[in-house]
Amino acid sequence: MTEKSTETKVEEAQAAALELAKYSDDRRSEALHAIADAIDESHDEILEANEVDVREGEKLLEAGEYSQALVDRLKLSPAKLESITEMVRSVAGQDDPLGRTRTARKLDDGLELYEQTVPIGVVGTIFESRPDALVQIAALSLKSGNAAILKGGSEASESNRVLYEIIREATADAPDGWAQLIEARADVDTILKMDDAIDLVMPRGSSQFVSYIQDNTSIPVLGHTEGVCHVYVDSEADLGMAEEIAYDAKVQYPAVCNAVETMLVHEDVAEEFLPAIAERYAEADVEVRGDEATRSIVDVGAATDEDWSTEYGDLILSVRVVDSLETALEHVTTYGSKHTESIVTDDADRAGTFMRSLDSASVFHNASTRFSDGYRFGLGAEVGISTGKIHARGPVGLEGLTTYQYYLQGDGHCVGTYAGADGTEYRHEDFDGSWTPGSLSE
Amino acid sequence: MTEKSTETKVEEAQAAALELAKYSDDRRSEALHAIADAIDESHDEILEANEVDVREGEKLLEAGEYSQALVDRLKLSPAKLESITEMVRSVAGQDDPLGRTRTARKLDDGLELYEQTVPIGVVGTIFESRPDALVQIAALSLKSGNAAILKGGSEASESNRVLYEIIREATADAPDGWAQLIEARADVDTILKMDDAIDLVMPRGSSQFVSYIQDNTSIPVLGHTEGVCHVYVDSEADLGMAEEIAYDAKVQYPAVCNAVETMLVHEDVAEEFLPAIAERYAEADVEVRGDEATRSIVDVGAATDEDWSTEYGDLILSVRVVDSLETALEHVTTYGSKHTESIVTDDADRAGTFMRSLDSASVFHNASTRFSDGYRFGLGAEVGISTGKIHARGPVGLEGLTTYQYYLQGDGHCVGTYAGADGTEYRHEDFDGSWTPGSLSE
Numbered sequence: 099m100t101e102k103s104t105e106t107k108v109e110e111a112q113a114a115a116l117e118l119a120k121y122s123d124d125r126r127s128e129a130l131h132a133i134a135d136a137i138d139e140s141h142d143e144i145l146e147a148n149e150v151d152v153r154e155g156e157k158l159l160e161a162g163e164y165s166q167a168l169v170d171r172l173k174l175s176p177a178k179l180e181s182i183t184e185m186v187r188s189v190a191g192q193d194d195p196l197g198r199t200r201t202a203r204k205l206d207d208g209l210e211l212y213e214q215t216v217p218i219g220v221v222g223t224i225f226e227s228r229p230d231a232l233v234q235i236a237a238l239s240l241k242s243g244n245a246a247i248l249k250g251g252s253e254a255s256e257s258n259r260v261l262y263e264i265i266r267e268a269t270a271d272a273p274d275g276w277a278q279l280i281e282a283r284a285d286v287d288t289i290l291k292m293d294d295a296i297d298l299v300m301p302r303g304s305s306q307f308v309s310y311i312q313d314n315t316s317i318p319v320l321g322h323t324e325g326v327c328h329v330y331v332d333s334e335a336d337l338g339m340a341e342e343i344a345y346d347a348k349v350q351y352p353a354v355c356n357a358v359e360t361m362l363v364h365e366d367v368a369e370e371f372l373p374a375i376a377e378r379y380a381e382a383d384v385e386v387r388g389d390e391a392t393r394s395i396v397d398v399g400a401a402t403d404e405d406w407s408t409e410y411g412d413l414i415l416s417v418r419v420v421d422s423l424e425t426a427l428e429h430v431t432t433y434g435s436k437h438t439e440s441i442v443t444d445d446a447d448r449a450g451t452f453m454r455s456l457d458s459a460s461v462f463h464n465a466s467t468r469f470s471d472g473y474r475f476g477l478g479a480e481v482g483i484s485t486g487k488i489h490a491r492g493p494v495g496l497e498g499l500t501t502y503q504y505y506l507q508g509d510g511h512c513v514g515t516y517a518g519a520d521g522t523e524y525r526h527e528d529f530d531g532s533w534t535p536g537s538l539s540e
Numbered sequence: 541m542t543e544k545s546t547e548t549k550v551e552e553a554q555a556a557a558l559e560l561a562k563y564s565d566d567r568r569s570e571a572l573h574a575i576a577d578a579i580d581e582s583h584d585e586i587l588e589a590n591e592v593d594v595r596e597g598e599k600l601l602e603a604g605e606y607s608q609a610l611v612d613r614l615k616l617s618p619a620k621l622e623s624i625t626e627m628v629r630s631v632a633g634q635d636d637p638l639g640r641t642r643t644a645r646k647l648d649d650g651l652e653l654y655e656q657t658v659p660i661g662v663v664g665t666i667f668e669s670r671p672d673a674l675v676q677i678a679a680l681s682l683k684s685g686n687a688a689i690l691k692g693g694s695e696a697s698e699s700n701r702v703l704y705e706i707i708r709e710a711t712a713d714a715p716d717g718w719a720q721l722i723e724a725r726a727d728v729d730t731i732l733k734m735d736d737a738i739d740l741v742m743p744r745g746s747s748q749f750v751s752y753i754q755d756n757t758s759i760p761v762l763g764h765t766e767g768v769c770h771v772y773v774d775s776e777a778d779l780g781m782a783e784e785i786a787y788d789a790k791v792q793y794p795a796v797c798n799a800v801e802t803m804l805v806h807e808d809v810a811e812e813f814l815p816a817i818a819e820r821y822a823e824a825d826v827e828v829r830g831d832e833a834t835r836s837i838v839d840v841g842a843a844t845d846e847d848w849s850t851e852y853g854d855l856i857l858s859v860r861v862v863d864s865l866e867t868a869l870e871h872v873t874t875y876g877s878k879h880t881e882s883i884v885t886d887d888a889d890r891a892g893t894f895m896r897s898l899d900s901a902s903v904f905h906n907a908s909t910r911f912s913d914g915y916r917f918g919l920g921a922e923v924g925i926s927t928g929k930i931h932a933r934g935p936v937g938l939e940g941l942t943t944y945q946y947y948l949q950g951d952g953h954c955v956g957t958y959a960g961a962d963g964t965e966y967r968h969e970d971f972d973g974s975w976t977p978g979s980l981s982e
Contacts, residue, residue, distance in 0.1 A: 205917070209911075219899060
C-alpha cells in the first residue's frame with residue numbers, strides 16, 4: 099500500500115467534514131461508543147505497540163535526551179486505557195454542541211433569522227507525545243462534527259498508529275476520512291500552507307513551537323503560549339487560606355501551565371505570611387527566589403528580572419513584596435501571560451478591582467490557579483487551553499470547536515422592499531424558537 | 541508638535557484598553573453621545589476638510605485612476621453627517637455587550653465559575669476611503685470597550701483627520717489614547733508586527749489586501765476575502781418569486797459583496813425561467829454569461845471556468861443549468877467563497893438539504909442574498925463581514941468585538957481536595973446568576 103500524500107489526506111478530511119456536519123448527535127455519539135468498545139477489546143495490541151515507544155523513550159532517557167516525566171506520560175497501562183475509554187464515553191454523553199439556536203430574530207413578517215451552532219470544519223491538531231491525547235482530541239472533534247488532522251509527538255508514533263487504526267475501523271460508518279493521521283514533521287509544514295482546506299490549527303507544546311506555528315501560517319491558530327500564573331496575597335487576606343492556596347497552586351502539580359510561578363505579597367502581611375509559607379515550601383522542596391524585600395524577611399535566593407516572566411514548570415517560585423494592590427496589578431500586567439491569576443483577600447471590593455483590572459483568561463478569588471482546567475470547569479474534556487483572546491479562551495472544550503451559521507427563512511423577500519425613504523421598516527424582534535426547514539416559527 | 545511613533549500610539553491604546561474595560565455602559569454610551577453632539581456642531585469644519593479630499597479624488601478620477609463610485613463614497617454632505625450621528629446614537633442605545641454572564645456554574649459548594657463577556661482589548665482596523673467608516677468603527681469599538689487603531693484610506697485623509705480630532709476631543713473623559721489614528725501605509729506594517737499589543741486585526745478592502753494582511757502577521761485576522769454568492773432556482777421553485785429574488789440579488793446594489801454573482805437553475809425549470817429573468821436583466825443592463833445549456837435557451841455570452849469563481853461587483857452574472865440539487869451543491873462548494881447562498885424552492889426538505897449541506901456563513905431560503913448585512917440582520921451597525929469561520933462569522937457587530945473571561949469565586953478552595961481516588965467530586969451544576977465580587981450566588 100502506498101501512503102497517501104498529506105494533501106490527499108487533508109482533501110479527504112475536507113470532504114468528510116461536509117458530510118459529518120449533517121450527522122445527528124445520535125450517530126456521532128454511537129461512533130464514539132464504538133471507539134470506546136474497540137479500545138476495550140484491543141488492550142493487548144495497544145499495550146504491545148506502546149511498549150515499543152516506551153522502550154525507545156527509555157533509551158533516550160538513558161542517553162539524557164528525555165526526562166522520566168516524559169516517559170511516564172508516554173506509558174499506557176490497562177488502568178490508563180480504561181480511563182481513556184471512560185473519557186470517550188463521557189464525551190459521547192455530553193449535550194450536543196451543534197444545532198443550538200443562539201439567536202432567533204424576526205426581521206419582518208415571514209422573514210426569520212436563526213444563528214445556529216455548526217462545526218468549524220477541518221481542524222489541524224498537533225500535540226505532545228501522550229497517546230491519550232490522540233484519543234481525546236479525536237473524540238472531541240467527532241462529537242463536535244469536525245474532521246481532524248492528527249499529528250502526535252514522534253515518540254508516541256507506534257501507539258498513535260495503532261490507536262488511530264482502531265478509531266478508523268471503529269468509525270467505518272462515519273464519513274470516510276474524517277480523521278487523518280500525519281506523522282512527519284515536514285507534513286506539519288504542508289498543512290500550515292493549506293489555508294483553503296484547514297479552518298483552524300490547534301498546536302499544543304512549548305511556547306516556541308506555538309509561536310513557530312503562528313508565524314508560519316495564515317490559518318487561524320488556537321494555542322497556548324505560556325502560563326506565568328500569579329497568586330496575590332492581599333493585605334486583607336485570610337493568611338491561613340492564602341497559605342493553603344499558595345501551596346496547592348505550586349506543589350499539587352508543578353509541571354503544568356496553571357501552576358503558580360510568581361507570588362505577590364502585600365507588604366502589610368509579608369512579615370507574618372512569608373515565614374509560614376516559606377516553611378511549607380521548604381518541606382516540599384520548592385526553591386523560592388525573592389526580591390529584596392522578601393529576602394529581608396526569609397532566607398531565600400534572589401529573583402532577577404528574568405524570573406518574573408519565567409514559566410518554571412517546576413518546584414521553583416518567584417516572590418515579590420508589593421506596596422499596594424495597584425503595584426500587584428501592574429506587575430501582573432507587565433510580566434504575566436494572561437493565563438490565570440488569583441487574589442486571596444477577604445475584601446470584596448479589592449477582589450472586584452483585581453478581577454476587573456486584569457485581562458487574563460481566568461481570574462480567581464480565594465481559589466487555587468490549578469482550577470483553570472477544562473475538566474474542573476465542567477467542560478468535559480479539553481482540546482487545549484487558549485491564551486489568545488479570539489474565538490475561545492482559557493480551557494477549550496466542545497463549544498470552542500463550534501462556530502455558527504446564519505439561516506434565513508423568507509417567503510420571497512427582497513432587499514429593495516426595505517430600501518429608501520419609503521421602504522418598509524425592519525422589525526428586528528428576538529423570539530424563542532428553532533429553525534425547521536421551510537416553516538416559520540412565529 | 542512632533543508626531544508620536546506608531547509604537548507609542550499602540551502602547552497608549554494598550555494602556556487605555558485596560559481602563560476602558562472597566563467603564564460602565566453608561567459612561568461608554570455618554571461618550572458616544574458626546575461624539576454625536578460634537579459632529580453635529582462641526583459640520584462646516586468636516587465638510588471643508590472633506591472638500592479637499594473630494595477635490596483630490598476628482599483629480600484622480602480625471603486622470604482615470606479613480607472611479608465615480610469611489611468619489612461618491614468619499615463625499616460627505618449635511619444629510620450624510622446626520623445619518624452618521626444617528627448611527628452613533630443608535631450604537632449608544634444598544635444593549636451593553638459587556639458583562640453578560642454566558643455561563644454560571646457551581647463547581648462545588650462555595651466555588652462558582654462565571655463566564656463573562658469582556659472587550660477584546662486593542663483592535664487594529666484598516667478600512668476603505670469612506671469617512672463614515674472611521675466614525676462607525678470608532679463607535680462600535682467604544683461601545684464594546686475596545687481601544688481602536690484606525691487606519692483609513694489615504695484618499696479620505698483630510699476628512700479622517702478632522703473626524704478623528706472631533707472624536708478625541710469629545711471623548712476627553714474616556715481613557716486617553718483609546719482611539720489612535722495612523723495614516724501611512726508603512727504604519728500598517730508596523731502594527732502587523734505588534735502581536736504582543738494588538739489582539740485582533742480587522743482589514744476591509746480587496747481580497748488581495750486581506751490576504752496580504754493574513755500572510756504578514758501572527759495577530760488573529762477577522763476579514764472578508766470575497767463574496768461569490770449564489771442563488772439556486774430549484775425545480776420546485778415558485779418562478780415568480782425566483783425572478784424577484786434573482787433580480788433583487790443582482791440589481792439592487794451590484795457593487796457589494798452580498799450581491800449574487802452566479803445563478804444556478806434546475807434543468808426542469810430552465811426553459812420557462814431563463815427567458816423571463818433574462819428579459820428583466822436585459823432591461824437593467826445586466827450582462828449574463830451562461831454555460832452551454834443556458835445559451836441553448838437564451839441568447840447570452842459564454843461563461844468560462846474563471847467566471848464561476850469571479851466576484852464581479854458589477855452588473856454581470858454567470859448562469860449555469862444544473863441537473864440536480866446535488867450538482868448545485870457541488871458547484872457552490874467548488875467555486876463559492878462561503879459568504880451567502882440562497883435557494884428558491886417550495887419544497888421544505890430540499891431547502892433543508894441545501895442549507896445543511898453548505899458551510900457558508902449565511903444560507904437563505906426564499907430570500908435575496910442582499911439581506912446578508914449587519915443592519916438588516918439587526919446587529920446594529922457592522923464592523924465588517926467575516927468570511928472566516930473562527931470567532932465571528934458573517935456580518936460582525938458589537939458581539940464580535942467581545943470575548944469572554946472566566947471568573948472563579950471560591951472560599952479557599954484547593955485542587956488537592958479533588959485529586960485522587962478519595963477526592964471530592966465536582967458538582968458542575970449550571971445556575972442562573974451573575975457575578976458579584978466576593979459573594980456567592982447560590
